Amino acid sequence: MEGARTHNLREVSVRLPKHRLTVFTGVSGSGKSSLAFDTVAAEAERLVTGAFPAFVRNRLPQHPAADVDRVDGLVFTTTVDQRRFTGNARSTVGTASDTAPLLRLLFSRIGRPGAGFSPAYSFNDPAGMCPGCEGLGTVDDIDLGRLLDRSRSLHGGAVDFPAFAPGTYRWKRLVHSGIVDPGVPLAELPEDALDTLLHARDLPLTSPGPAYPGHGRFDGVLPRLRDSYLRRTPTRLTREERLALERVVTRRTCPECEGTRLHAAARASLVRGRSIADWSALPVRDLREVAAAVDDPSVAPLLRALRERLDALEAVGLGHLSLSRGSSTLSGGEAQRVRLVRHLGSALSDACYVLDEPSTGLHPHDVHRLLGLLAGLRDAHNTVLVVEHDPVFVLGADHVVELGPGSGAEGGRVCFEGPPTALDGSGTATARALNTPIRFRQHLRTPHGSVAITGARRHNLRGVDVHVPLGVLTAVSGVAGSGKSTLVAEELPHRHPEFHVVGQGPLHGGVRSTPATVLGVAEPLRRAFGRASGLALSWFSANGRGACPQCGGKGVIVTDLAFLDDVRTTCEACGGTRFAPTALTATLHGHTIADVLAMPPAQAAAVLDQAPDAQRRLRWMERVGLGHMAIGRGLDTLSGGERQRLLLARHLAAAGDPGNLRLVLDEPTAGLHGQDVERFLGLCDELVDGGATVVVVEHDLRVIARADHVIDVGPGAGEDGGRIVYAGAPAGLPSVTASVTGRYLPAPRSAEARR
Template sequence: MSKVRAERGRWITVEGARTHNLRDVSVRVPKHRLTVFTGVSGSGKSSLAFDTIAAEAERLVTGTYPTFVRNRLPQHPPADVDRIDGLIFTTIVDQRRFTGNARSTVGTASDIASLLRLLFSRVGEPGAGFSPAYSFNDPSGMCPRCEGLGVVDDIDLDRLLDRSRSLRDGAVRFPTFAPGTYRWKRLVHSGLVDPDVPLRRLPAARVETLLHAEGLPLDNPGPDYPKHGVFDGIVPRLRDSYLRKTPSRLTAEEQEGLAGVVTRGVCPACAGTRLSEAARDSLIDGRSIADWSAMPVGDLRDVVAAVRAPSVAPLRQAIRERLDALVSVGLGYLSLSRESRTLSGGEAQRVKIVRHLSSALSDVCYVFDEPSTGLHPHDVHRLVELLAELRDAHNTILVVEHHPAVISAADHVIDLGPAGGADGGRVQFEGSPRELTATDTETGRVLRAPLRLKKRTRTAQGTVTISGARSHNLRDITVDVPLGVLTVVSGVAGSGKSTLIAGELPRRHPGFVVVDQAPLHGGIRSTPATVLGVAEPIRDAFGKATGKHPSWFSANGRGACPVCKGKGVIITDLAFLDDVQTGCDACGGTRFSQDALAARLEDRTIADVLAMNPAEAAALFGERSPIARRLRWLDRVGLGYLTIGQSLDTLSGGERQRLLLARHLADAVPADDLRLILDEPTAGLHGSDVDRLLTLCDELVDDGATLVLIEHDQRVIAHADHVIDIGPGAGSEGGTVVFEGTPSALAKDAASLTGRYLRKH
């Protein structure tokens, strides 16, 4: 028994794991160590680290809570594994963006805001009160005009009303007031005005009542008016239903209607700071808490260090440590007042890291999803130091990662493969990074491969110019972007790369198309098949083969499972918490009704086809069919391991971007007219997959396309025809052109951080 206890104290043991594509995987993960899971894209790394180890730990912890609490937490089925032992409390730190809560900022998400409030409540002059008096999320500290949001929404009456029309004819330009609707009937039958007279001919006072009355008892309402006889005007109705408490789910028609009648501007009372006058007037060394929150984190460190009051020395030290941590993960350019929903997935994950670093918990298992995403090599080594610091606080760190520097820093490495999807899911190696480098695995070969600078670069076929760019932190930049070549734009995170290339370039030269990692529309109902435009031809093929209408083979049409409505899961809305999803037992997650699943094409159901990878589906429909031609692009962009019916919600930001790239290429005009901007296309890619992407880029450019890649990956930079390096630092320290030229010349440039790392490797 003592041996079993000793084993559980040292290892997390997994035997016979079969989650997703895992093939009876058995591993031992050392506790209180930094373990990195590597392997090509789709090899099963996340299936092992997240969907087996982390999910089972979360399920077991959830099972200790009372039923009332348990029903309101994420539900996981038991892991598909023969045995799993030695699990500990586990926290997942993934790249999901922060929710759309407008009240969440970098300061609140990192827990630094609470420390600032406490500091100002103690030494701010004049004092505004206790720490809630400095919070824009507390009634005592928020600006009363904007209620702590920093912006105010106003209804533009000129857009809302068509004064040439009567109420009966639809004078109110908003969907819920359209003729025949419930609210339209209230206006028409209120008895306040003649509903058949155009608004411009009605008395101004009466129109004012229609617009702004609140709780007005009606003298003579029509017989169809509700019996309570109390009237609320158009503006209060819109304000209360859509502005004060925006519904979580708006119809497309309502969204369009709001966009047409609502204007948003900075709150005039607090100038966008969100805070009450008392909080804004309370100062430390001439600055308010709003001034502190608006500074770049890198500058705020020095301001905090200058506070000398002995009574707040421990507070000052705690704030400095967290600010230093943000800087060390490459986020020194952010301000604490920046809304957290505007952060990228990589930025959001690094903010979460900082929050966990300050935790008093120990013996926790932290599972990270590619934390190096979006980081310049200059910042990766500092990220590694933070992960080591978290490990040394007596925690277990599991990291799914491709970056060589993170792999090299690991205590233990588990490499999966040999390929992605059905050809992956096997352990290729377990051991130290040094031992992995010597193996013949895909990861070992990539780690050994030297970085080769491109010697023979293509000649540009002309240029386009961005002149005098001053957006965000750009400092009046003028730069020429060459055409007909592969250009890489580099620089530290926050230097201004995306602002210049993804923002200014397509705005000034509309022929350029940006392919970024933003969420694709459609969410849980969208799949690679729908994004690529092959879902409808597949449904048509089933219709012709079975005699049924094609909508029977749509999870959004007649063929939808009647229980989950074609989602494959049952979603429970928990209001302020994340929605809880549980698999649909009626359809087994296929999303289709039994009638739809009874129909077959070459002995395959529609669910069978959507569970195929691109190559399998292409073979089913014929290699020369339009379906196959579009599906082949998934293989070419490195997504051949996906199933074509996989929900977009399950894809990473990098996978979504490459899916969008595949769609653009499938739809593309001749390559010599193709001008694409790719924002960090290697995010989530193994080194071997990066090489594959570069091969595709070469083929496109050789056919006449112009590609501009915003990238940190040194393999990509070294492969470019032309490099534009932005910097030298982030935020206020960036925004200038540091270098323009070939990779070889960049490696010799002493002023460029990017060049320094090219030389080093």
């Protein structure tokens, strides 16, 4: 590859060896993903797509040519990123990992009594789904008392739901149906007419108004709500719709199938005394033992394939999950590893796999096993490209490419390329991080009290009793699935609401939301441009008059391909800036609104010299490790770790005095280079020294060693976890034989261990 210029890459030229495991590393924002995903993978996918006939190409995602002078030697490439699974209620770990079809086939062959062919064991097929819940496992219904205001008429907004608000499309259907008088309060309507208005389905109307559609068929309020919001999960919900659904919808376990989703015949069919629902509810590590105990020569190949798939799930650190677990409940890292399992053992060879930080959310114990699996993928004559920070991956790779030396405009260059053994003398940021030993905190801070959690039994917790100290940095460690997040991200704030949890969940906001809007900087920015130009403030909003008329302020044109992912292409009218020409004629200190939104926080703060509060908020964005990010970047492009640090910046900016803060951070170093981890630890020290209490759920050994107090949860995952293995000074953890985390920490000096 020669002359790659994607995003911040600076004429990058590299040679990537085939049939090898190559790790792209470097500080956050240095250009790793731009090189691996947005150049190599995107160009390979574009070329493969171009080989299909035009009819097929028009139904596949379209990619522009990568900004690179020359790239050759590309092969079929697939990406395994950290996108969460969609909110499809029918998707589970079993279906997403392609394990469920094997299980269904097994039961269709040897289950007794037999229920039929494999579709009879599928909750996604009419032959196998429970008729009561249609294979969802839960029954949703609508609380009419919360949905209707019977003192009002239809004209007065009697149906209290956004889709039926006065003036909406569905409201007009009700008003013009001729079923009831829209000016009469619901409480005064005849009971049969109100019942028809609420419950009718595909009813031929006798006297609809002239504004009613010509087909003259009517669906009542409840069928329309169920069809649009309950029977399927809408891909896009407004905030008002989401809040309204939470208010009017009640959900309970299906009484007919007891949540198993399956028809009675499938539930009655057993293998070794267990139904397919029982098999699916077991943690993967327990299911492996159950499957291993089945000895039936007639299904030997099928059992071998099932065991291999279960072994792979265990090996990537997902042994605590059950196959019935909803895929939408998985974190980004867990979702990526489920996708990875589908590729392991594939008969394909000479393919290229590109992975985005697969160690995210993994304990060091599991990272070694994951590396072994990727090495097996490489040994099957494939090329594996991994964007990673974890030292185990960097040192275990065949080839390393480090981007940097800094982030954003200060990155985008190749600082090192070669075998990991040559990194030691390179002097790069990665070399310095690898050469810095893990050290325990020398002087532990003294807590000023504690809060207690007693008898905690949420999820897999086993009656846990623990004290969380105040005024210090506490690290909560343990293998993935041991119960760490349950203990301090769920149970702790439930018992002590003053603790604020900053996790990696999706940020609420539309496609136009940016760090500037999340931090509350967008409005001061618009005011500054308004003062400088004399134009109305709405001209400087991509949601207002200033929106590009071609793309509606999105910056991209989105093409819906129905069953495929949406195709997003940069808007040619605005060049992706999202603004109309009038908005782009105004300048502030020589910069347009689009220019400022493309700036990192420090540069944008300098432009907003008349808005000190906005400058303060932008400084927090830089301090949490997002100094390389454009303040106008779309939220949908942020990783889980970036979203979390943006939320942390917002919370710190709003709090003002850190002395009153009690924070729980769930894996805050996800996606951070070792150099950035040190910076994050410096921020934690600053907050704690100012009086704050900070609790972090972490796998990073540097963070655990630098804490004042550690709570180790385990010893294993799932049913094998949920207990307190150790609570005390980090230096004492390596001597605890039951602690998996302790095995990966260095043995402390005796003086440290006594502290």
